[in-house]
Amino acid sequence: MTTPSQKLKTLDAVLDGLMSRYRERVPDVSGLIDALVDENVIRTADDIENDHIAFRTMGLPSLGIQSFEKIFLHYGYEKREPYDFKEKKLNAWWYSPPKPHYPRIFVSELRVRDLSDEAQHIIYQYTDSVVFDPVDTLDLDDARAVDQFLHQPLWQIPALDDYLRLLNESEYAAWVIYNRYYLNHFTISVHNLKPGYNTIQDFVAFLERRGFKLNTSGGTIKISPDEGLLQASTVAQLIDAEFADGQTHRIAGSYVEFAERRVLPEFRHLPADQIGREHRRDGFEAGNADKIFESTFTSQTGK
Ligand code: OOG
Ligand code: NI
Numbered sequence: 001m002t003t004p005s006q007k008l009k010t011l012d013a014v015l016d017g018l019m020s021r022y023r024e025r026v027p028d029v030s031g032l033i034d035a036l037v038d039e040n041v042i043r044t045a046d047d048i049e050n051d052h053i054a055f056r057t058m059g060l061p062s063l064g065i066q067s068f069e070k071i072f073l074h075y076g077y078e079k080r081e082p083y084d085f086k087e088k089k090l091n092a093w094w095y096s097p098p099k100p101h102y103p104r105i106f107v108s109e110l111r112v113r114d115l116s117d118e119a120q121h122i123i124y125q126y127t128d129s130v131v132f133d134p135v136d137t138l139d140l141d142d143a144r145a146v147d148q149f150l151h152q153p154l155w156q157i158p159a160l161d162d163y164l165r166l167l168n169e170s171e172y173a174a175w176v177i178y179n180r181y182y183l184n185h186f187t188i189s190v191h192n193l194k195p196g197y198n199t200i201q202d203f204v205a206f207l208e209r210r211g212f213k214l215n216t217s218g219g220t221i222k223i224s225p226d227e228g229l230l231q232a233s234t235v236a237q238l239i240d241a242e243f244a245d246g247q248t249h250r251i252a253g254s255y256v257e258f259a260e261r262r263v264l265p266e267f268r269h270l271p272a273d274q275i276g277r278e279h280r281r282d283g284f285e286a287g288n289a290d291k292i293f294e295s296t297f298t299s300q301t302g303k
Helices: 004-025 027-038 064-074 117-127 143-150 160-169 171-179 200-209 286-296
Strands: 050-058 078-085 090-096 104-110 185-189 229-233 238-242 248-252 255-261
Touching: 004 027, 004 143, 027 255, 050 064, 050 171, 050 255, 064 078, 064 090, 064 104, 078 286, 104 171, 117 160, 117 171, 160 171, 160 248, 171 248, 171 286, 200 229, 200 255, 229 286, 255 286
Parallel strands: 050 104, 185 255
Antiparallel strands: 050 185, 078 090, 090 104, 229 255, 238 248
């Protein structure tokens, strides 16, 4: 039997593995940490509160949310609310962590069956090799096995032509066919930073002053209708990707997000030093998310 504390140790190792690959792939992460240290906002990267991390997957029988979520449900994450993105043909769920200092998780999946026959056919060429749910044979208590699983190819490296044809119909599909389970983004919580940086507006001003390229779809700052959740993100960093046919092409990798969660109206009377995560707006917002997805789309990365 694995005890809850052993599971949390495994979770720590899995999250560390995800973050270290992510830092290598996304130079903006180190750039941001350096800029925050330089302005005395944080002392080290450990001072950053990670609001949430996000993954993308193909909505197919042996893949998709119902497969991927098993990993984090095992570590004590709880499945919360679903979201539906009609235009982009995506489903998503968010998961709350076993302890408040862990990041929330946002997982989305492409409704592959809603794509054109041509796009479906391209996707199946790769995913047909996945005939059973790969998470079912994974030892979730073995951090190294899970780390390896999250960073290994689930199917063959795509041909550039397939990638480009998918890109034309669904930028999300193209992203997943190449990037698979690589961490899509981590999210800096801004509300606990020092004054001058602790609102999304001030933080975005800092990012712009420092020359970070931000997602402008629907406006730089995305605001939930209840005004409790305010988000912004960088545009994805481009990576030189190698394709099956030996060709290389610059494609979207991962990005960084920023979130301000405001104190809920019923807790606004509390003194600042008593405010915890449970007193702030939780969850996600479909209208914000819809635009944040576009951080990896050519309309944003090509600006
Ligand atoms: C996720 C976009 C949505 C949020 O916080 O609402 C999101 C993605 O790009 O895969 O991150
Ligand atoms: Ni996000």
